[in-house]
Amino acid sequence: MRDIVCNCQMVDRDTIDKAIHDKNATTIEEIRRYTGANTGCGKCMSYINSILDVEVPKIVKKEENTQGSRFKLW
Template identity: 85%
Template sequence: MRDIVCNCQMVDRETIDKAIHEKNATTIEEIRRYTGANTGCGKCMSYINSILDTEVPKLVAKKPAAQSKFKLW
């Protein structure tokens, strides 16, 4: 059974997770753009925000630290 996040647009949790981890969507606006979720009644906004609160730190942790082009030694 799918975990539906947005009933109006029938967007499931997997689709939201893919937008976050594959398209680097980190805001509610980007989730709307990539998935169509939260473009109807708006009741799912708190659920999407809680997903973002959980998944975005994981996304940030996966990114390698930017390496400086200057050496300090």
Template identity: 35%
Template sequence: MARKLVCICNLVLESEIEEIIKKGADTTQQIQDHTRAGTSCGRCLMEIDVLVEEHKKKKPESHQSRLEFGFE
């Protein structure tokens, strides 16, 4: 698997973002809070937005409660 760097400033890989999305993050802000991706220059925010939206399109709507990350 290729190791694509999404956030150059904070050295965050696409696989790290995908992993946190799989754990329940569903907004760019949650990705930022957990990985710091997109919190420096902001150049990668559009790519993070795309990853989040692609996941939302693939994910079936669930009535189960969400996983809590403790993002504050």
């Protein structure tokens, strides 16, 4: 069963997560651009923002871990 985030555009949670993690979408505007979600009635904005609040810190943490390991001296 799909967890529909945006009923107007039929965008599911997996699509939102992929935009965040694969395309580094970190704002509602980027989610709109990459997925089409939140371009209809706007009722899903709070749901998308709550997803961003949970998922964006994961991206930041992953980037910090990647950058730290890239510059090892030995």
